[in-house]
Each structure stands twice: as structure tokens, then as C-alpha cells.
Amino acid sequence: MNDPIRFTGPADILAFIPHTLGQTPTESFVALTMQGNKLGATLRVDAPFGQDPVGYAQTIVSYLTADDAATGSLLVIYTDEDTTEDPRPYSGHVEALRTELETAGMPLQDAWLVTSELWRNYHCMDTSCCPNQSLDAITTSTGNAALIYRGSAVTGFTAPAPFTGDEAAREAIAAHKPDGWPEDLEASRAAWAKVLDDPKSLTTQTAHQLAGALQHPTVRDYMMGDIITHAPDQFTSVMLGVFLTRPDWARVDTAQEVAFELMKATPEGQRAPMLCLMGWLEWLKGKSSFAARYFKLALEDVDGYRLAELLGELVNRGLLADCTRDPKKAYDRQLSR
Amino acid sequence: MADPFRMTEDDTVAPDASPLEDILELSLLTAGPITGPVDRPVKDHRLDEQ
Numbered sequence: 604m605n606d607p608i609r610f611t612g613p614a615d616i617l618a619f620i621p622h623t624l625g626q627t628p629t630e631s632f633v634a635l636t637m638q639g640n641k642l643g644a645t646l647r648v649d650a651p652f653g654q655d656p657v658g659y660a661q662t663i664v665s666y667l668t669a670d671d672a673a674t675g676s677l678l679v680i681y682t683d684e685d686t687t688e689d690p691r692p693y694s695g696h697v698e699a700l701r702t703e704l705e706t707a708g709m710p711l712q713d714a715w716l717v718t719s720e721l722w723r724n725y726h727c728m729d730t731s732c733c734p735n736q737s738l739d740a741i742t743t744s745t746g747n748a749a750l751i752y753r754g755s756a757v758t759g760f761t762a763p764a765p766f767t768g769d770e771a772a773r774e775a776i777a778a779h780k781p782d783g784w785p786e787d788l789e790a791s792r793a794a795w796a797k798v799l800d801d802p803k804s805l806t807t808q809t810a811h812q813l814a815g816a817l818q819h820p821t822v823r824d825y826m827m828g829d830i831i832t833h834a835p836d837q838f839t840s841v842m843l844g845v846f847l848t849r850p851d852w853a854r855v856d857t858a859q860e861v862a863f864e865l866m867k868a869t870p871e872g873q874r875a876p877m878l879c880l881m882g883w884l885e886w887l888k889g890k891s892s893f894a895a896r897y898f899k900l901a902l903e904d905v906d907g908y909r910l911a912e913l914l915g916e917l918v919n920r921g922l923l924a925d926c927t928r929d930p931k932k933a934y935d936r937q938l939s940r
Numbered sequence: 941m942a943d944p945f946r947m948t949e950d951d952t953v954a955p956d957a958s959p960l961e962d963i964l965e966l967s968l969l970t971a972g973p974i975t976g977p978v979d980r981p982v983k984d985h986r987l988d989e990q
Contacts, residue, residue, distance in 0.1 A: 623981050649976030662972075666980060820958035827960065839963050891977035913964035920968070921975035933982040 608749045610642070613715055614736070615746025617722060620645065620679060621757040622750045625890060628681045629719075632696075634663055636673035636709055644670040647892070648921070650682055651696050660699035662921070664707050669928035676704050678714040680725060690728055692716070697725065760893050763878060763900065764866040772811060773870050779815020781822050788825060791816035795826045799854060802861055810868035817865075817876035820910070827880055830858040831887075844887050844924025849932045859884050875905040879914060888934040889927035891918040 610616055621627040623645050630650045636643030646666050651659040684692040701711045714725035727733035781787030794812055798805050817823045831850045833841045862877045869877060882897030895918045901911035926932040
């Protein structure tokens, strides 16, 4: 096993956050738990526009308490709020958060403010010891270099592939939409399983077959569930990210890659099921911001698409997949070194 | 005593019924207020020390 990366200063911590979230946050609070001198969980929530400070602080802490090894916490506020009058934006919320974190046994150890132009310590206003720093100090930090060296990249949101097929695709996909008979369901699930086991077997014809199958809501649901191997009576649990054991995350990554390929073969107006599938998988991985973007794209593709509406509401109400709370079951990135 | 429930053709599942949509609708009944998306990814285990 490789040695852990050693972070020696705030720039390293600030470099770590985009690597773990997949993008640099904006207008967000990011809280990190500390387990002694080690980093624990990372949590990103939207900045509290007009929200009650105590309620907001309690919500954040309720997510962090899943880390039962936490002994302390760090906070990073990403915002471009005007700081000319108040150099500490959201000071009421930060104070409430400090109190709640103290009560939860994970006292706030430090906090920083990151804008689109600079970063600095949130608490210390003495520029002789805590001056404004350029964002370059984050990108040139040793922590960032170490993360990149180990194969991590801040990839950002992966936009779905555009349709590259021909006019016949729409009709072909529509012809493959199942009627809903049990044998249709089983045939679609078998074709899906075959491609998940061997993604290279995907052809344009298979892509049309799978995209057609995904147009039927029930068949779509079962195909989504089949990505996570489970017993039939666990369907509800699996769809909500409640897993008995650690799922095969490599199979989840494969499913996302296959869905991405299906997008190339699927024209506008038929892409919403795949977009929902991709968003649901991001949600299972703990990346609700990316999930929300896929659900929005699904609604742009098919106005009022019910699954996208419901999944979108799920993430907008802050619901997390249960597996994200348990490091033994949650998705983790595989770095190369 | 009420008559026992008997399923009729009118009670069969609609052809486009979605089990997942039913599950989500039930989950949302007890969900909290709108907060926006919450991200909680898991770090790589080698990114450990400060």
C-alpha cells in the first residue's frame, strides 16, 4: 500500500477539496471532519441564502455525525458575497455552526474563505500573519501536486455525449420499446447484463435495443436496479442506496460508461431515461450536484419526465444515498499510485 | 364486517407503472425542506494525513 499523502498547510486542504468533489465549489459551505490528524469525511452544501443560522448549522452537523471517528472539523466557505462591509460573510451561520460542532464533539479547528479571486483565513483579519493569498497558491501546492501524481484529476461535470447517429435511430429505438410483458422484461435485462459484463459487445443495434428498453418505465427501473447485484426483495433498498454489502463499484462505473455510449446513439426526446440513470449513479456515489445536473438535462430532453422530477426533488431536499455514510460501502476513487 | 378486498381488472397495474417512481414518491413524503444538493463523496484512503 502506498504512503498516505501528507498535507502540511491550508493550501493543501483547499487543493484536496476539488479533487474529492470533482469540481471547485461555488457559493458553498464545505465541512471536513478530522480524525486526529487525518482528514475524515467531506461535505458540501449550498451557501445559506436567507436560511436560519441554527437550523442550517444543525443540518450540516446531522450529515457529519455519520463520521463517528471525528474529533474535530474544518470549514471552507466558497463565496463571492460582498465583503467590504462584513469581512466575514455568513458570520451568523459560521458562529451557529461552531456551537453545533462543539456540541457534537467535533469542534471547529479552522476556517477559510475562498472567492473567485483569492483565499484567506476566515477568522484572522490580521494581514501581517494571515494575508490574502492568490488561488495559484492552491494549484501550486505540494498537496495538489501529490494528488495529481497519484492519478487524481479534477474532471468537473461530464456532459452527456451528443447524438451522433442517423435519422433511423429514433424509429429503431421506438420499435424496441417493450410492451411490458414479463418476457420483454427478461429479454431486456438479459441484454443489459450481457453488455455490463462485456461493454465491448455494444453495437449500434444493441444500443438501440437498450435505449428502447429504457423507454419503458418498469423495464428501466429493473435495468437500473440490475447495476447493483441484489436479491429480488432488496429492490426498494437498492434504489435508495441502502446496500447490505459493498456493491461492485467497478460495475457501476461500467454502467455509467455504457450509458454514456448509449447517449451517442439516442436522439433528443429519447435521452431522459439514460440521463436519469447517470444521475442516479452519481447520487449513489455521493455526488448530488452532478446528479442534479443530469436530472435537469433529462427534464430539458422530455418536459415533465416523472422520474427526473422525483429524483431531482430527492437531491434538492438534501437526501443522501445511505451508502455514502458508510466508508465500507461507499464509492471511492481508485488512484493509480 | 366489510367485504374482503377482491382485485379486479380495474386494479391491475398500469402498463407504464414505475416501481421506482412509487418508491421515490413515498420517500419524499417524509423528506425535509429544500436545501439544494448535498455532496458527500468518500475520499481515497491514501489521502490521509494533514
